[in-house]
Amino acid sequence: xxxxxxxxxxxxxxxxxxxxxxxxxxxxxxxxxxxxxxxxxxxxxxxxxxxxxxxxxxxxxxxxxxxxxxxxxxxxxxxxxxxxxxxxxxxxxxxxxxxxxxxxxxxxxxxxxxxxxxxxxxxxxxxxxxxxxxxxxxxxxxxxxxxxxxxxxxxxxxxxxxxxxxxxxxxxxxxxxxxxxxxxxxxxxxxxxxxxxxxxxxxxxxxxxxxxxxxxxxxxxxxxxxxxxxxxxxxxxxxxxxxxxxxxxxxxxxxxxxxxxxxxxxxxxxxxxxxxxxxxxxxxxxxxxxxxxxxxxxxxxxxxxxxxxxxxxxxxxxxxxxxxxxxxxxxxxxxxxxxxxxx
Amino acid sequence: xxxxxxxxxxxxxxxxxxxxxxxxxxxxxxxxxxxxxxxxxxxxxxxxxxxxxxxxxxxxxxxxxxxxxxxxxxxxxxxxxxxxxxxxxxxxxxxxxxxxxxxxxxxxxxxxxxxxxxxxxxxxxxxxxxxxxxxxxxxxxxxxxxxxxxxxxxxxxxxxxxxxxxxxxxxxxxxxxxxxxxxxxxxxxxxxxxxxxxxxxxxxxxxxxxxxxxxxxxxxxxxxxxxxxxxxxxxxxxxxxxxxxxxxxxxxxxxxxxxxxxxxxxxxxx
Numbered sequence: 001x002x003x004x005x006x007x008x009x010x011x012x013x014x015x016x017x018x019x020x021x022x023x024x025x026x027x028x029x030x031x032x033x034x035x036x037x038x039x040x041x042x043x044x045x046x047x048x049x050x051x052x053x054x055x056x057x058x059x060x061x062x063x064x065x066x067x068x069x070x071x072x073x074x075x076x077x078x079x080x081x082x083x084x085x086x087x088x089x090x091x092x093x094x095x096x097x098x099x100x101x102x103x104x105x106x107x108x109x110x111x112x113x114x115x116x117x118x119x120x121x122x123x124x125x126x127x128x129x130x131x132x133x134x135x136x137x138x139x140x141x142x143x144x145x146x147x148x149x150x151x152x153x154x155x156x157x158x159x160x161x162x163x164x165x166x167x168x169x170x171x172x173x174x175x176x177x178x179x180x181x182x183x184x185x186x187x188x189x190x191x192x193x194x195x196x197x198x199x200x201x202x203x204x205x206x207x208x209x210x211x212x213x214x215x216x217x218x219x220x221x222x223x224x225x226x227x228x229x230x231x232x233x234x235x236x237x238x239x240x241x242x243x244x245x246x247x248x249x250x251x252x253x254x255x256x257x258x259x260x261x262x263x264x265x266x267x268x269x270x271x272x273x274x275x276x277x278x279x280x281x282x283x284x285x286x287x288x289x290x291x292x293x294x295x296x297x298x299x300x301x302x303x304x305x306x307x308x309x310x311x312x313x314x315x316x317x318x319x320x321x322x323x324x325x326x327x328x329x330x331x332x333x334x335x336x337x338x339x340x341x342x343x
Numbered sequence: 344x345x346x347x348x349x350x351x352x353x354x355x356x357x358x359x360x361x362x363x364x365x366x367x368x369x370x371x372x373x374x375x376x377x378x379x380x381x382x383x384x385x386x387x388x389x390x391x392x393x394x395x396x397x398x399x400x401x402x403x404x405x406x407x408x409x410x411x412x413x414x415x416x417x418x419x420x421x422x423x424x425x426x427x428x429x430x431x432x433x434x435x436x437x438x439x440x441x442x443x444x445x446x447x448x449x450x451x452x453x454x455x456x457x458x459x460x461x462x463x464x465x466x467x468x469x470x471x472x473x474x475x476x477x478x479x480x481x482x483x484x485x486x487x488x489x490x491x492x493x494x495x496x497x498x499x500x501x502x503x504x505x506x507x508x509x510x511x512x513x514x515x516x517x518x519x520x521x522x523x524x525x526x527x528x529x530x531x532x533x534x535x536x537x538x539x540x541x542x543x544x545x546x547x548x549x550x551x552x553x554x555x556x557x558x559x560x561x562x563x564x565x566x567x568x569x570x571x572x573x574x575x576x577x578x579x580x581x582x583x584x585x586x587x588x589x590x591x592x593x594x595x596x597x598x599x600x601x602x603x604x605x606x607x608x609x610x611x612x613x
Binding site for chain 2: 056057152168169170197198199200201202203204206207208210211225226227228229231232233255256265266269270271272273274275276277279280281282283286287303
C-alpha cells in the first residue's frame with residue numbers, strides 16, 4: 001500500500017471499503033456565483049468501522065455527510081466520486097436512491113427540526129417500514145418497540161403514542177437513533193448527534209451508538225467539533241479545515257502525536273478540566289469556509305504558528321506519515337514538536 | 344485582620360422557584376465575593392438557568408432572597424430608576440449570539456444605547472467610551488459598524504459582552520455564553536473574559552455544562568441537580584476530588600483520552 005494513498009490508516013485485511021469518497025468537490029450557488037464548500041475530500045470506511053469527522057464551523061464536515069446521503073441543496077455542483085458497496089452513489093435515482101437511503105441512515109444535531117411535530121412518534125418511526133418495506137402496521141410497531149428497547153427506552157409502547165413535544169431532547173434523540181436503525185442500515189451518518197445534550201446524556205448516547213455499532217456491524221461517520229469525543233469513540237479521526245481534510249489518524253494517536261498544526265492547535269486551544277492555565281493558546285483569526293480560504297497556498301497558513309514561505313507558494317497535498325495522513329508540507333520535520341493540550 | 348472580611352457582591356438565600364406546582368429551584372443559597380467568579384453546573388433541567396434569570400431579574404422568586412451589593416432584588420423593580428440601578432449591578436450574556444442582538448442595530452449603536460440609558464454624558468464622551476468597549480472586546484472599526492447578520496458567532500458574542508459591560512455591572516452572568524462558539528474562538532473569548540476581569544474587577548457567574556470551561560474561568564463552583572445544590576466548594580477541589588455521586592458522574596462523563604462511554608445505569612451502579 002502506497003504511503004500517500006487516501007486509505008492510510010486502514011487495515012487491508014478487512015476487505016474492500018463499504019464507503020469510498022474520492023476527490024469530492026462541491027460548489028453551491030450563492031448570490032449568482034458558485035462557492036466551494038468542499039475541496040478534494042477523500043475518505044474510506046470499512047464495514048463496522050467508526051470514523052470521526054472533526055472540524056469547526058464551515059469546515060465542510062456536515063456537507064460531506066449530506067453529499068454522501070445525496071441531500072445537497074438543489075443547484076449543487078458535485079465533482080468526484082462516492083461509491084457505496086461498489087455502487088456509484090451519484091448515479092442513483094428513484095427506487096435505487098430510496099433503497100440506498102434505507103442502507104444509509106442519518107441522525108442530526110437537532111432532533112426537533114427533523115421530526116413532524118403534529119405526528120405521533122409511532123407514525124414517524126414506522127413510516128419507512130410501512131411504505132418502503134410494505135410491513136403491516138402492527139408488525140412495524142412491534143419492531144419499533146424492539147429497537148426503542150435497544151436504545152434504552154423500556155416503555156416503547158407508550159412512547160409510540162406520544163408526540164415529539166412530550167419527550168425531552170435526549171429522549172427524542174434516542175427515538176431518532178432507533179428510527180434510523182429500523183430499516184437495517186449498514187452506515188450511520190451521525191451529524192453532531194450529542195452536541196445539544198448535556199454530558200451525562202451525551203455519554204449515554206455515545207455508549208448506545210457504540211453498542212449498536214458492534215451489535216449490527218454498523219459503520220459510522222461521527223461528525224463532531226469535539227476532538228476528544230471523536231477520539232474516544234472512533235477508530236480513526238479525520239480533521240477538516242476550510243473544506244479539506246487536513247489530517248487522518250488513528251484516534252489513539254491523534255492527541256499525543258498529531259501530524260497537522262491545525263489538529264495540534266485545536267487540541268491546545270481547549271481548556272483542560274484537570275487544570276487552570278494562565279492563558280489558553282487561542283488560534284488567531286477565525287475558522288474559514290472553503291470559499292474564503294486561499295487556494296494557491298495552504299488554507300491554514302494565515303492562522304498557523306509554523307508557517308513558512310514555502311507554505312504560501314503551493315497548496316499542500318495529503319502526505320502519508322506514521323500510518324496517517326497530513327496536509328502539511330512540514331509534517332515530517334514538525335512531528336513531535338506539535339504539542340497538544342497539557343504540554 | 345479586623346477589616347479584611349471580604350464583602351459579598353451576591354448573596355442568595357433559600358431561593359425557590361415553582362412553575363404551576365413544579366419546583367425548578369429548591370432552597371438554593373450561594374455567596375459570591377467581590378472579584379471572585381462562581382460556576383453553576385448541572386444537567387439540563389437542573390435549575391441553573393432559572394437561578395441566573397432570577398438573579399438578573401427576568402423571573403421573580405417564589406420564595407427566598409437575592410441581595411446584590413447590599414440591595415435586595417427579590418421583588419420586581421417598581422421604578423425606572425431602580426431598574427437602572429439594578430442594571431448597573433447585574434448584566435447577562437446569553438448562549439445564542441444569533442438571537443440575543445437586535446438584527447437592525449450595529450455593535451456601536453447597541454453599546455451606545457446602554458450608555459445613554461445609564462449616563463447623562465455628552466456625545467463625545469459616549470462615543471469615546473463606545474470605542475473603548477469595542478476595543479476591549481477585540482472588535483475592529485468595521486465590525487463595530489456592522490449589523491449582527493454581517494458578523495460571525497464569535498464576533499456577535501463579543502458585541503453582547505461589550506453591551507453588557509457598558510452598564511459597568513459588578514456581576515456579569517454568562518449563561519452558556521461560550522458553549523456555542525467554535526473551539527478556536529471559544530479560547531479567544533475565554534482569554535478576553537479573563538482580561539476583562541483583571542481590568543474591571545467584575546465578578547462572573549458562569550452557567551455551564553462544560554466542566555473544562557468552568558475550570559478555566561471560575562474559583563468557586565456549585566453543582567445542581569433537580570433544583571437543589573448537591574455539592575459546592577472551590578472549583579479545583581470539586582472537579583479534582585468530587586464528593587457527591589452526581590458530581591462524580593458528571594466528571595466521569597467528560598470525554599478524554601482513553602475514555603469509555605457508559606450507559607447511565609452502568610455508571611450509577613458503579
